[in-house]
Amino acid sequence: xxxxxxxxxxxxxxxxxxxxxxxxxxxxxxxxxxxxxxxxxxxxxxxxxxxxxxxxxxxxxxxxxxxxxxxxxxxxxxxxxxxxxxxxxxxxxxxxxxxxxxxxxxxxxxxxxxxxxxxxxxxxxxxxxxxxxxxxxxxxxxxxxxxxxxxxxxxxxxxxxxxxxxxxxxxxxxxxxxxxxxxxxxxxxxxxxxxxxxxxxxxxxxxxxxxxxxxxxxxxxxxxxxxxxxxxxxxxxxxxxxxxxxxxxxxxxxxxxxxxxxxxxxxxxxxxxxxxxxxxxxxxxxxxxxxxxxxxxxxxxxxxxxxxxxxxxxxxxxxxxxxxxxxxxxxxxxxxxx
Amino acid sequence: xxxxxxxxxxxxxxxxxxxxxxxxxxxxxxxxxxxxxxxxxxxxxxxxxxxxxxxxxxxxxxxxxxxxxxxxxxxxxxxxxxxxxxxxxxxxxxxxxxxxxxxxxxxxxxxxxxxxxxxxxxxxxxxxxxxxxxxxxxxxxxxxxxxxxxxxxxxxxxxxxxxxxxxxxxxxxxxxxxxxxxxxxxxxxxxxxxxxxxxxxxxxxxxxxxxxxxxxxxxxxxxxxxxxxxxxxxxxxxxxxxxxxxxxxxxxxxxxxxxxxxxxxxxxxxxxxxxxxxxxxxxxxxxxxxxxxxxxxxxxxxxxxxxxxxxxxxxxxxxxxxxxxxxxxxxxxxxxxxxxxxxxxxxxxxxxxxxxxxxxxxxxxxxxxxxxxxxxxxxxxxxxxxxxxxxxxxxxxxxxxxxx
Numbered sequence: 001x002x003x004x005x006x007x008x009x010x011x012x013x014x015x016x017x018x019x020x021x022x023x024x025x026x027x028x029x030x031x032x033x034x035x036x037x038x039x040x041x042x043x044x045x046x047x048x049x050x051x052x053x054x055x056x057x058x059x060x061x062x063x064x065x066x067x068x069x070x071x072x073x074x075x076x077x078x079x080x081x082x083x084x085x086x087x088x089x090x091x092x093x094x095x096x097x098x099x100x101x102x103x104x105x106x107x108x109x110x111x112x113x114x115x116x117x118x119x120x121x122x123x124x125x126x127x128x129x130x131x132x133x134x135x136x137x138x139x140x141x142x143x144x145x146x147x148x149x150x151x152x153x154x155x156x157x158x159x160x161x162x163x164x165x166x167x168x169x170x171x172x173x174x175x176x177x178x179x180x181x182x183x184x185x186x187x188x189x190x191x192x193x194x195x196x197x198x199x200x201x202x203x204x205x206x207x208x209x210x211x212x213x214x215x216x217x218x219x220x221x222x223x224x225x226x227x228x229x230x231x232x233x234x235x236x237x238x239x240x241x242x243x244x245x246x247x248x249x250x251x252x253x254x255x256x257x258x259x260x261x262x263x264x265x266x267x268x269x270x271x272x273x274x275x276x277x278x279x280x281x282x283x284x285x286x287x288x289x290x291x292x293x294x295x296x297x298x299x300x301x302x303x304x305x306x307x308x309x310x311x312x313x314x315x316x317x318x319x320x321x322x323x324x325x326x327x328x329x330x331x332x333x334x335x336x337x338x
Numbered sequence: 339x340x341x342x343x344x345x346x347x348x349x350x351x352x353x354x355x356x357x358x359x360x361x362x363x364x365x366x367x368x369x370x371x372x373x374x375x376x377x378x379x380x381x382x383x384x385x386x387x388x389x390x391x392x393x394x395x396x397x398x399x400x401x402x403x404x405x406x407x408x409x410x411x412x413x414x415x416x417x418x419x420x421x422x423x424x425x426x427x428x429x430x431x432x433x434x435x436x437x438x439x440x441x442x443x444x445x446x447x448x449x450x451x452x453x454x455x456x457x458x459x460x461x462x463x464x465x466x467x468x469x470x471x472x473x474x475x476x477x478x479x480x481x482x483x484x485x486x487x488x489x490x491x492x493x494x495x496x497x498x499x500x501x502x503x504x505x506x507x508x509x510x511x512x513x514x515x516x517x518x519x520x521x522x523x524x525x526x527x528x529x530x531x532x533x534x535x536x537x538x539x540x541x542x543x544x545x546x547x548x549x550x551x552x553x554x555x556x557x558x559x560x561x562x563x564x565x566x567x568x569x570x571x572x573x574x575x576x577x578x579x580x581x582x583x584x585x586x587x588x589x590x591x592x593x594x595x596x597x598x599x600x601x602x603x604x605x606x607x608x609x610x611x612x613x614x615x616x617x618x619x620x621x622x623x624x625x626x627x628x629x630x631x632x633x634x635x636x637x638x639x640x641x642x643x644x645x646x647x648x649x650x651x652x653x654x655x656x657x658x659x660x661x662x663x664x665x666x667x668x669x670x671x672x673x674x675x676x677x678x679x680x681x682x683x684x685x686x687x688x689x690x691x692x693x694x695x696x697x698x699x700x701x702x703x704x705x706x707x708x709x710x711x712x713x714x715x716x717x718x719x720x721x722x723x724x725x726x727x728x729x730x731x732x733x734x735x736x737x738x739x740x741x742x
Binding site: 265 | 360364372425428486487490492493495503507510515581
């Protein structure tokens with residue numbers, strides 16, 4: 001082939017490839033627009049007032065298609081399958097307790113950014129903190145004083161595709177932000193433990209607004225750590241614990257655990273650990289749960305499983321036995337108002 | 339340069355995926371990225387093997403370099419489409435492993451083609467131009483990806499299709515405009531055509547291409563083992579970027595959202611300096627520039643460690659210097675190795691040098707991690723700086739003897 005015919009081939013092929021690229025983008029844009037319309041048979045969500053002050057309600061991120069998608073929505077705990085009331089507040093991750101809410105959301109713009117927004121009882125923003133990656137976990141302490149959030153800092157092309165997490169704690173009373181749990185001292189068997197690859201995620205607070213639990217990953221293993229905010233320490237308690245969630249009475253921790261023999265991609269089963277006896281119990285949920293469970297009350301756990309529109313919320317007895325039940329279709333990131 | 343253009347569009351394609359993959363996994367598929375990260379690590383080793391294989395295969399015949407590089411590019415292009423179908427972590431991991439295999443396959447033959455396409459005294463400039471275009475593509479990729487996502491909310495499939503189109507364009511550019519340089523000592527054109535058709539080559543050629551035979555031949559090439567040793571020695575004391583960024587971030591108390599911008603600073607320095615430093619290397623000697631690059635790296639270490647009040651300005655300085663380090667070493671090493679190698683061993687020889695360096699850097703990272711654990715971050719950095727101070731003169735002494 002001479003240069004002219006080669007150039008001709010190049011121009012033609014470029015035109016075809018460009019056309020394919022444009023068509024693919026336009027079709028994806030169309031599909032995105034489709035999601036703005038509610039589909040028949042889906043849970044109904046209507047715009048309305050959502051507050052953190054009304055007791056006995058379940059709040060979550062609504063995932064049903066329609067204009068209320070991604071908005072914080074609320075249903076009565078007595079009728080979780082009923083129509084949803086949605087606040088005009090979009091969150092990727094959400095949690096709330098005692099009148100304080102934390103919302104991890106995407107900021108607008110071409111290059112995706114994310115922020116953590118502290119919310120008051122009316123879900124109005126109080127303070128926003130920029131975060132360095134994709135939101136994954138959010139928690140408020142039972143008293144509403146402390147908030148914690150975890151994001152994934154994605155590996156850029158130079159770092160070789162590895163992921164790391166960053167967990168921040170915020171004290172609403174003193175206004176102190178601790179942007180990185182990695183600055184805390186990690187203790188293993190009473191001695192300081194150092195490693196480059198310390199990663200933390202999934203904080204859960206005790207009632208005293210000082211103690212908390214979290215996941216530490218290092219050297220390819222995960223650990224349950226007990227944190228002390230005042231001393232800025234994290235003590236390693238137990239191996240193979242991820243995403244702890246402390247029960248309302250502070251005696252048990254629900255978590256996901258890697259079980260041998262499960263597929264590498266979906267290795268987790270929900271367990272509950274009794275902190276006093278050190279006994280752990282597998283729950284009735286046989287599917288792999290990759291979520292930080294929430295205690296609906298002292299006896300029931302709530303967690304998200306992948307569903308048709310992202311995720312559904314399921315419940316299972318915390319004492320073992322029973323069977324999992326779907327509570328909310330097309331929803332994730334639950335919180336309960338007391 | 340056509341190969342530069344190939345790399346540019348290919349890197350646009352690759353970096354589009356790198357930029358959105360975490361988002362896709364978490365937001366699109368609802369996967370836990372940490373689980374994926376662990377899976378991903380399993381496949382990292384694939385590149386080393388496929389790079390050596392690519393180099394070895396490419397040396398086997400007349401048109402092989404282009405063909406091996408082309409299959410590497412094509413394999414990676416197909417992986418972009420395969421991502422559309424991959425919805426489980428295992429599947430995504432497998433696709434990425436294939437993608438990286440493609441990258442490993444193409445690297446050495448591509449560098450061999452660059453090296454063969456220009457005269458020995460222009461090698462530095464040629465590699466400089468190539469690496470600069472490559473980096474430009476890497477910087478553009480994420481922008482294109484986010485533009486697509488901005489136009490189509492959650493349109494990850496569109497990102498994959500657009501990325502495939504860019505990769506396909508890269509393959510096409512390679513097929514149309516890159517001509518494999520024929521070695522004068524290669525069998526006559528008749529045999530060459532037979533080889534191109536996939537037929538077996540002459541017994542003489544086959545005898546030479548046995549891996550062990552090739553390795554033995556490579557080791558006997560004057561200067562090459564020494565260059566590998568120098569690259570490996572300096573590779574061990576090169577602290578990986580992610581550690582440097584982490585330390586910089588800690589020293590500066592850099593607001594977290596700016597963290598992803600750090601590599602952009604390095605890439606900018608690399609982009610600006612790759613061509614001028616490549617030319618400089620052609621003029622004053624590639625090994626000198628390569629060593630000087632490591633001296634610059636030492637300045638980076640000192641900047642990261644030193645008690646400075648400079649803040650962002652000093653950090654920017656460190657990043658640009660880190661870019662300068664890469665500009666003075668990445669393409670320049672290939673430019674130094676290229677002329678040592680006879681054309682028929684070009685790709686395999688370059689692959690060997692790259693692998694020596696890559697393995698040394700991996701070892702360095704493990705050692706640095708261990709040092710961090712025992713001496714803390716600053717201690718580890720100081721250790722690395724001291725090791726670098728020792729390694730550079732040793733490498734220089736080595737290099738002086740090799741020039742004599």
